[in-house]
Amino acid sequence: MDYRNDLAWAKAQDDADPLKGFRDRFLIPPHEGHDSLYFCGNSLGLQPRSVRDAIASELNYWGELAVEGHFRGKLPWLSYHEYVRDNLAEVVGALPSEVVAMNTLGVNLHLMMVSFYRPTPERHAILIEAGAFPTDRYAVESQIRFHGFDPATSLIELEADEPNGSISMAAIERAIGEHGAKLALVMLPGVQYRTGQSFDLAAITRLGHAQGAVVGFDLAHSVGNTVLNLHDAGADFAIWCSYKYLNGGPGAVAGVFVHERHATADLPRFAGWWGHDKATRFQMGPHFQATPGAEGWQLSNPPILSLAPLRMSLDIFHEAGMSRLVEKSRKLTGYLEWLIQADLADVLEVVTPADPTRRGSQLSIRVKSGRDAGRSLFQYLMDNGVIGDWREPDVIRMAPVALYNRFADCIGFAGHVRAWATR
């Protein structure tokens, strides 16, 4: 795209944007009487306006129908997780039977590892990226110990081999090849939270499977802003949270993907009544019989009040469509990057890969003059209503989100950075 550093040009792009109407479906946090420049949808997505009524409606059913709300009302609670299933499958490129909304990310990661991390004395290692998100590292390390193995020998952390901390496909291939015989599980992110690098899920899955390893992905930072063809990529499982790009609200109900090939497999699992075969669940028998597909991993009846926002948000995703969202996201993210390179290269450097196919909506940015200056800029931006987030040791993350960010927001960011640099 032929970008220009010009507010009138940016506004013209926003006017011509086929997705521009979606911004009005969200509550944009105010700053001193104006909309803030919200670039933090990678951390907490904004609230769809439709959410309040959706929750109020369930509260009304609770008040009016009480226990009968499980069977009556517009959306009986008994099947509530099913109301988000199809749209969730669409967002991650899966069959509806391969996904389920349940629990939170950390819980789901453990549940998936109960089934898919089955170490043996010969094959016991887990491969993750160095500098993984803490919960992911804690989870895999504690699972290794739980099975009586030692993280010193069973946890392999793939070091970055590119200048800004990203990892080349060649390095992934080398590591999987080198450790192949002892690899039980390859567990990588869709988009790495600190660098913003996205990974080729299909290629990683092929490499892992070729060595006899199980392959799972943490999609916390990729769901809702990258095209994920999970079914075709062939991953064994994936997990994600729903409060980031999916706009499901603070602590939202998370998601799980289990590939169809495991739909009826006799895998060890931690079972609960909601994972039991739907046809006989309420016969309340003593023997667990898993319902086929991802729903068979459910433990509990779904939390209606926290699924309601996700349902509304996924309706928006369905309407907008992932391919249109990703197309816009690439333009917007490309614009933010271009503004930095064209106008702020003396102040900032971008850590995230420049290749649009190797990133999502997030740019990880460093201030060239160091960490203290980075903290100062971050604080300045926040004080001026430019909302991003800070990740230790020295990264400012900015995520232009296709559903509600504008080209004009990117210009606003650049103007504030320049004002800070010349203050």
Ligand SMILES: *Cc1c(COP(=O)(O)O)cnc(C)c1O
């Ligand atoms: C956001 C995020 C989490 C958060 O886990 P919760 O269980 O939702 O608190 C975990 N891992 C990664 C990679 C994340 O980006």
